[in-house]
Amino acid sequence: MSATALRLRHHVALGLALAIAAGGAMAVATTRADARTVRATLPGAVAAAAGAAVAGGLDAEVAGGLDATVAGGPAPAGVSASAIVPGSVNRTSLDVSATYDVDVRLGVAARTVRGTVTIGAGNRSGSGIDRLELNTVMARLGALRLGTVTVDGVAVKPSVDDQTIIVPLGGVLPSGADAVVVVPFSATLRSSLSGSNWLFTRANGIIDMHRWIPWVSRRRAFDRPNHGDPFVTPVSPLVTVRIRSDAPLRYGNTGDRVAISADGLTRIFRAVNVRDFVVTAASDYRTRQVVVGDNIVRVVYRPGFPATAALDAAANALRKLEARLGPYPYKVLKVVQSAGAYGMEGPGVAWIPTGTGSSNLRYLVTHEIAHQWFYGLVGNDQAREPFADEAAADFVARSVLGSRRGSRCATAALDRSIYRYSSSCYYEIVYIQGGNLLDNARRRMGGAAFWAALRGYVADHRWELVHTRTLLDALDDATLLHLATSWDARFPTLY
Ligand SMILES: [Zn+2]
Numbered sequence: 001m002s003a004t005a006l007r008l009r010h011h012v013a014l015g016l017a018l019a020i021a022a023g024g025a026m027a028v029a030t031t032r033a034d035a036r037t038v039r040a041t042l043p044g045a046v047a048a049a050a051g052a053a054v055a056g057g058l059d060a061e062v063a064g065g066l067d068a069t070v071a072g073g074p075a076p077a078g079v080s081a082s083a084i085v086p087g088s089v090n091r092t093s094l095d096v097s098a099t100y101d102v103d104v105r106l107g108v109a110a111r112t113v114r115g116t117v118t119i120g121a122g123n124r125s126g127s128g129i130d131r132l133e134l135n136t137v138m139a140r141l142g143a144l145r146l147g148t149v150t151v152d153g154v155a156v157k158p159s160v161d162d163q164t165i166i167v168p169l170g171g172v173l174p175s176g177a178d179a180v181v182v183v184p185f186s187a188t189l190r191s192s193l194s195g196s197n198w199l200f201t202r203a204n205g206i207i208d209m210h211r212w213i214p215w216v217s218r219r220r221a222f223d224r225p226n227h228g229d230p231f232v233t234p235v236s237p238l239v240t241v242r243i244r245s246d247a248p249l250r251y252g253n254t255g256d257r258v259a260i261s262a263d264g265l266t267r268i269f270r271a272v273n274v275r276d277f278v279v280t281a282a283s284d285y286r287t288r289q290v291v292v293g294d295n296i297v298r299v300v301y302r303p304g305f306p307a308t309a310a311l312d313a314a315a316n317a318l319r320k321l322e323a324r325l326g327p328y329p330y331k332v333l334k335v336v337q338s339a340g341a342y343g344m345e346g347p348g349v350a351w352i353p354t355g356t357g358s359s360n361l362r363y364l365v366t367h368e369i370a371h372q373w374f375y376g377l378v379g380n381d382q383a384r385e386p387f388a389d390e391a392a393a394d395f396v397a398r399s400v401l402g403s404r405r406g407s408r409c410a411t412a413a414l415d416r417s418i419y420r421y422s423s424s425c426y427y428e429i430v431y432i433q434g435g436n437l438l439d440n441a442r443r444r445m446g447g448a449a450f451w452a453a454l455r456g457y458v459a460d461h462r463w464e465l466v467h468t469r470t471l472l473d474a475l476d477d478a479t480l481l482h483l484a485t486s487w488d489a490r491f492p493t494l495y
Contacts, residue, residue, distance in 0.1 A: 147184025228418025391434025
């Protein structure tokens with residue numbers, strides 16, 4: 001939290017106002033000029049920090065720990081000089097530190113999702129960039145429509161390609177410089193679980209919104225022949241999401257709630273160090289929780305869900321995964337009943353689909369929680385190198401459960417993208433064969449050396465994006481066995 005926290009102190013991002021430090025000069029742009037009627041009804045320190053006011057029926061919301069340097073009255077918008085310089089370099093990068101401030105309205109019956117994301121983007125790539133490539137499933141599943149997209153207050157002309165919004169910056173953003181990108185959007189939730197619809201839908205009484213906030217990424221094809229995750233997302237140091245719904249909802253999502261309106265319809269959530277902000281909501285969610293060490297494990301579920309079994313599985317998984325891999329990075333771990341289809345990982349969240357059978361529940365909970373380390377803490381391009389997250393997560397899950405088994409598909413390469421595995425064998429090859437390869441390494445190295453190496457890999461690459469080869473090298477470097485000589489045939493592009 002050191003360097004990151006310092007930078008965060010310059011950000012006040014609650015959907016009310018945004019202040020971005022750029023080259024030492026502070027630009028303040030109020031987004032709600034009439035926000036002057038403060039009624040601080042929040043408890044304690046949070047309300048005390050409030051210098052902010054809110055429009056739209058909210059009583060008070062300022063997150064504790066954020067500097068509340070919100071302008072007391074209307075301030076001129078778009079004040080400071082932009083760091084963007086004329087020219088083009090035909091380049092973007094994943095090495096962009098981005099905060100996301102999202103203000104969104106949910107129309108529950110109409111399935112509408114309308115809002116604005118304000119991205120404070122800092123180019124940390126060592127070279128200039130002239131566009132951002134923003135990932136959102138809304139472009140493929142939500143009939144996405146964009147409003148006027150601006151960069152440092154200047155309108156630009158974005159294009160949408162597959163699941164990617166390409167935002168030209170109107171020039172070159174030099175390395176080390178920051179820009180503010182505002183993307184107004186509207187979309188419609190799907191109503192089924194078929195295909196990939198389950199990622200962005202309202203079905204079975206539950207709203208699912210996965211990978212929806214337009215997020216700094218690279219162009220990756222959404223369509224794939226299996227259930228692989230076609231995403232790559234760098235960690236954001238701060239995400240603030242202000243959700244207003246037109247009907248009462250309860251939520252199970254990434255981050256912590258920092259405010260709620262008197263009518264209960266508006267909530268503000270905040271998350272630190274996350275690769276996504278997953279939202280799941282239902283009118284009748286209930287919760288059950290247990291303390292595990294210094295964490296809280298919480299199951300968020302509708303009536304009929306096997307909450308006790310899920311809570312037991314999650315507590316067991318967290319305890320054993322922390323013992324093997326090091327600390328879980330957040331305070332609360334939520335196991336959330338999703339609308340259906342597949343289990344899915346999100347930061348601080350494990351989605352367990354409606355209808356999961358009791359015979360599969362314990363495994364699914366453990367696998368999705370294992371992703372908190374492999375995908376969450378140590379990230380990777382899930383589309384191009386699924387081994388790095390799926391083989392590792394499944395290996396540790398089956399280690400916890402003692403459920404290792406043989407593959408039901410022929411032996412195949414483990415270094416392919418998700419686009420090159422069939423639906424019937426993707427899981428059997430990447431998860432099962434990949435996990436068995438890691439388990440063979442454990443047996444050859446010995447448990448002590450193997451787990452120390454894996455813990456070291458997690459610690460060394462915390463919050464980074466790595467490659468399959470990074471994981472393999474971390475293991476191979478921890479032994480004199482030259483494991484690579486037995487691996488090279490399985491990773492023909494890596495050795
Ligand atoms: Zn997985």
